[in-house]
Amino acid sequence: MNFPILSSLILFPTIGALFIFFTRSSEKNNNTVKYVALFTSSVNFFLSIYLWALFDQTTSEFQFVEDRVWIENFINYKVGVDGISILFILLTTFITPLCILSINNSIKNRLSEFLIAVLIMESFMIGVFCSLDLVVFYLFFEAGLIPMFLIIGIWGGARRVYSAFKFFLYTLLGSVLMLVAIISIYWITGTTDVVELYKIGIDVKYQNLLWLAFFSSFAVKTPMWPVHTWLPDAHVEAPTAGSVLLAAILLKMAGYGFIRFSLGLFPVASEVFTPLIYALSVIAIIFTSFIALMQEDMKKLIAYSSVAHMGFVTLGIFTLQQQGIEGSIIQMISHGLVAAALFLCVGVVYDRMHSRLIHTYGGIVSIIPKYSVLFMLFTLAALGLPGTSGFVGEFLILMAAFKDNFLVAVIASLGVIIGAAYMLWLYKRVVFGKLINNDLKQMIDLNKSELFILSCLGIPTLFFGFYPDPLINTIEVSISDLIEMYNYKLVSKF
Amino acid sequence: MENLHLVFPEIFLSLSIMFLLILGVFKNNSSKLIQNISLIILLITAVITFNETISVSGEKLFNESVIIDYLSSFMKIITLLAAFLVLIISSAYLKTFKIFKIEYPILILSSVLGMMIMISSNDLIVFYMGLELQSLALYVLATFNRDNIKSSEAGLKYFVLSALSSGLLLYGCSLIYGFTGSTNFDVIATKLNSNEYALTFGIVFILVGLAFKISAVPFHMWAPDVYEGSPTSVTLFFTMVPKIAALSVFIRFLYVPFSNLIDQWQMILIFLSIASMLFGAVAAIGQTNLKRLVAYSSIGHVGYALAGLATGTNDGIQSSVIYITIYVLMNLGLFSCLLMMKRNNEYYENIDDLSGLSKNHPMLSLSLLIILFSLAGIPPLAGFFAKFYVFKTVIEQSMYFLAVVGLLSTVIAAFYYLRLIKIMYFDEEKEKYDTDHSIWLKFSLTASTLLILIYFIFPSQLIEVVSKINIIQ
16 A cells, blocks of 8 residues: 555645635635635545545454654554544544534634634544554544634633633543553553554553553543533533534544553453443443433533443443444444534524523424424434434444343443433424424524535434444454454453 | 863853953943844854764863763753844843843853853862852843842842852752762762762752752742743743753753762652642642743743653653753743733733734734643643653653653643633733734744644654763763
């Protein structure tokens, strides 16, 4: 493979951002700037589709690997993809152009800066998903904080400063311990190359502490109960596009990290801490579902539902079975699509009515029918109705959980029911019922671009719900080999 | 005849200072001329240092009281370049306050000369001489805006406290001389093997004196007041240049005469480091004056540089040197921004004056944003790598406590850097500042910002340069 396709994927959005930076935008050329950003991110999407087409599904080896010396005798810039990471790259490149397209009138001031932040964010996120060196991973992982901090802080709502700080400091606090762990791994094994580390493994006596250090970072990022509190704040205050990025892509970094690093590098410790993860996941599922039930703010409700959904993901990952991990990845992809769409749906009504409170709405089904239909689709996908991608993920996770631990699976299944309750209740209160608020009559149905964006998200949600094979085929071999390696290491204790 | 060419830089610099003094006395209105000559002198000295000494490894002169090696050459060049940049960007500031006088460049040159002697010293007396030369020049510099009461206060405070610390340092020196019978570092090193308590006392006193000079907690009290009161261009000088010299003296002291007593001083250094990192981070949160805030942030940064020294390895020394180099770069950018906050011949230095800067001055605030994130140590900016190298060596020595405390204090420190960014980007704008800055100010801001930004593309270069520093044989 000569053409450095992964580096191009990482670099291309940054180049687009630089281009926007140098065009010196003003109010007049807002459209031009937007087209540049849209063009850049769409090209990146097609490039990643091309990557998927070239991707060999029959092997779990890392593909498209680029390996360059970065710091002499210390760190190599190494990127590559396997079945696990390629889907996240696709998700990132798919969501970003939609995100840019969704900025219609919601962001008026400093549009070009916003687009720069979004594009740089895309670069960093792709970097996270394809880096094969711990330090490079950490670099991208942390760097993503800067654009997100600015997105929440500059373009956010009333309590944006508080939320931006909380987001930044929470995640930074989690991550610094991971940095200590990464440097320790370097001194224990002499390398930070992930592929190399998979081969040689890490001494069992260090694994527990290292696992906990990585866990502290991923748990905040996932977010798991009880360190999830930054997420509702960040979501509520972020502009729609920011919430979409946060929910669809940022939260997936941690799930990916759990699979790639916690399972891959510290199998013995993962086995030790599985009960902890189970407990936290189950609490997250039940507890945050109940909290979601009580929310008045639509965005907050969806944010809490995200925590619950990520609870399913962590549960699935640590069942350590083929279905469980497959289910987790599909759940993450599905959540990426559905949560993004739900936040966009909230954004649509917010743009019109400037309120996110549920009781403002009610009975809008006859006023904006197209919106109501699409909103229903995503509501049903969020609660995991068969035929949507949400079902596939949750079903696989619960199936694996039943094999592993009956009690946990039963409780988690209860979470599905509460999930259905709060989503349907939300839908009922917003869309059906009596039309009390007369201002709502002025609402206009979806315009073309909104319809386009929501359909773009809706089609894969339905498609993968009926036919998840393309996803499963991509990840199957990588996951089965990962589990094989995991079990082998567990037996041979290293 | 000894290898006198090795001390050409110092000889050249001292002759030039004398020449400039005479020139300044005899020629009226010569401040601009002297400023320009001083700039050229600094550059020439840097070039001479580079040419004559960069490839020398461990030559000793004057009864082995002066040492020229890679560490000294590197630190001298950094010192000279930093002084050059300070001088070149401070002229507009000085003119505003009508203190653009001949003494300013000459004092800076003298303190640089003192630092060069400190950096090269291999003997307690030579070291003390250099230290006093630089300190005396710095006292006057602190009071340079003599009509300003705060500036006078800063100078006086600095003088009194610094004299105290010099006294402690001298006491330590005399204890060591008393127990080893020599002031030469190498001789002290050979005679130190006996476990004398008094020697430990000597080391402690010297460390206290040095910690004062580098403003490490708990000997930092002077720093915020002096930094706030001094003219901004002098504050810039204080935050960068003396720290380079003090750090290299730290290295020399700890690793040449006292390298065998690492058990004795390692704990002290770890304490200084942890205290500085934590205190610098916590105390900066409540500040409202930018210069005071920078003072606390520099206390914190010194803590990180000392963390590298506490490891007792060559890698640790190198990481400290890298840290201080990147720190100098970041501070240069930060102060360039401060010097740009000027409106109608008045400089603004409160945190609130940054309010809404991003709307009026997008480029300035973008640069400041990058510099602040770098100071906070967020990847992929240069500040992250500085911390990364330090903690890499710290963790190599299994000093996990130091590493974890250090990294946690970066999180605390991130808070006040973020606060500045918040004020710049999230708050309402105020009046515009002037934009007619000197080309050199713009240059130093652009160059430092770009270097911080693209450092991650070429991280190996700096490591390669620094990796030639070998103190521990």
